[in-house]
Amino acid sequence: MLRSLVQNPKVRARVLERVDEFKLNNLSNEEVWFRELTFCLLTANSSFISAYQALNCLGDKIYYADEEVVRNILKSCKYRFYNLKAKYIIMAREKVYGKLKEEIKPLADNDQQLAREKLLNIKGIGMKEASHFLRNVGYFDLAIIDRHLINFMKRIGAIGETDVKHLSKSRYIYFENVLKSIASNFNLSVGILDLFIWYNETNTIVK
Structure with a gap:
């Protein structure tokens, strides 16, 4: 499902449009x-x-x-x-x-x-x-670990059950590294993969 979204021209265009907005924020x-x-x-x-x-x-x-x-x-x-x-x-x-x-x-x-x-x-x-x-503000090498990303990683078997509301710093970084590994398979920065996952989970690109 995620691969088809990443390869979907319309979804990809929407994600990259959002990425361009973040890059403009960097210059603001x-x-x-x-x-x-x-x-x-x-x-x-x-x-x-x-x-x-x-x-x-x-x-x-x-x-x-x-x-x-x-x-x-x-x-x-x-x-x-x-x-x-x-x-x-x-x-x-x-x-x-x-x-x-x-x-x-x-x-x-x-x-x-x-x-x-x-x-x-x-x-x-x-x-x-x-x-x-x-x-x-235009930096894409860090992951935004929220319940949507946790649910995604659990569903694909990348992680087990966890309490998203009480993530330790070390646990956060561990999950971030898991997502970076997934992102590398799509040749994406983890901050951009996040937008595809959010669309996959919520059918929106709003973050």
Whole structure:
């Protein structure tokens, strides 16, 4: 099934179009990078749709609004974790906004794993969120291990049963290496294979 998707011209065109958007993000300004970071903060323990709606509700207020305003906006647009995520967004803004791209891009250009380690210093950013952020700003050598990818790997027999909600760092890297091995069979970067798997699991390309 996955091989047929990878070889399907229409699906491949949609995936590569999304990849081009991520590459454009890489060339974009600090505001775009921080918006992508905020999105990844919002996706943790939430669905893509919920996070995307919340991000759109916030708009440019992620760059200047105080915590109470951010919290109230998240609450008004029915985002579940409005208290915690408002705190994380403000903490991230105080910690990295204005220097996010200048600090992360040189690292990621040379060593994406090192850039991911740096991002883990941001409250609310774990391995999945850091990998997601880097992929969305144009780096494709890290895996975004979520339940869809776990389910895919279990179904093809690449891994056994596991608890996706409590992945240790070492377990995450093990699964990432499994996916890299699968990606190499398709001559793809693991961050691009992710989009095909997501389409295979959800029939959408939205990440």
